Amino acid sequence: MSHIGSEDDDDLILKDFRSSGSRLQQRLLDAQHENRDKHLEAELARIQSKQQPQQLQDIEEDNGLDGMEDANIAEEIKQLEQQIQATQTDVDNLRTELQDWEARRHREAALTLNNMAERASRVVDQPETSLSPVDLDAIFDYLFEMGQMPASENAAAGFEPNTLLTTTPTIHASAMSHPDVVAQQTFTHLTFTKLENVFDPDGGWRTCSLEGKAYDSWFSVTVRVDANLTLSSLDFYVDTDLQIDASTLLARIKKECNLMALLRLILHFGRLEDGKNSTFEYLVSRYKDTGIYAQRDQQVSLLFASRWTDIQLRLVWNYNDTTLSQQQEVLDVSICDYLVPDVRLVVVAEGQSAKLTNILGKVPEKFQSLSDQVGVIQAVEIMVGAILQEPSPQA
CATH class of the missing domain: 3.30.457 (Copper Amine Oxidase; Chain A, domain 1)
Known part of the structure; x- marks a missing residue:
């Protein structure tokens, strides 16, 4: 049995007192938290009430912008489709023109490859026109006659003389x-x-x-x-x-x-002569101020001389007519095969030793071989450099 004045009673009283204080403090904290929560809810409600109309307005504006963007995109797509269609039409027209051009070129190429008899047979095989040669001659001469006649004095109003017909x-x-x-x-x-x-x-x-x-x-x-x-x-x-x-x-x-x-x-x-003149002009300018002189001494030749030797070289440009060697009954379109250039390099040397004369006698053959390999200009440069160049100084 316990007593009030005992130590156990004192501990119990203190314990009850501490428990009551804690409960009071807990209630105060709960009330404070509840009050704070209500305040926060009120603030959130107030803020939400202010922002909701603005959000609705923003949503409406966004929807309007999206609609405008959709309309602009649709218009751009339409314009691009029109451009693509126009480009496709141009491509189709160009493709048609290319096909027509290729077909015409094939026909012309096939015709040029034929000989005279084949071309004549193709002309004969073509369908005849409704107009005879006499009719065509009459029309042609009538047009020439009209072109040479002066304009009528009773020309229609607004037309001056020579505006209806142009003279030949x-x-x-x-x-x-x-x-x-x-x-x-x-x-x-x-x-x-x-x-x-x-x-x-x-x-x-x-x-x-x-x-x-x-x-x-x-x-x-x-x-x-x-x-x-x-x-x-x-x-x-x-x-x-x-x-x-x-x-x-x-x-x-x-x-x-x-x-x-x-x-x-x-x-x-004319093309061969133009090539000959261009070659001669180049070689003359090539050896200008070099100690080697190049000048045209004839219409068909170019003479090379040097200040270091008495030997001279002459480039001769002639043509060979191979008509007699062609086994053709009639002339065909390859007329270039009947007239070909004949370019030679000859040596003009007097008073030289027999050994040197024998060596120089091989120059035309060597030049012909070189010209077949590297062309006329390079062959001339090689031979001129080997024969007419400045001698090397002796030690």
């Missing part, structure tokens, strides 16, 4: 100054300076005359065309050098009345 010289001048014609002349180096067509109504034939220039060579051609549109005669005047170098070939062209072969030969010879 004006037509020729306009055609020759056309950009396509000028570009073709620049590319082919072939220019026609005079064109003339005379019709003989009694004989039913016409005479066509051409004058022009191929590179630096002038030529004149006159052909007679019969009523059946065939060439019955061919007369021409060409450069004197061409007459000398290709006399046999020109005689055969005249005999066959082959106008296209004549024009090809004139162009081929």
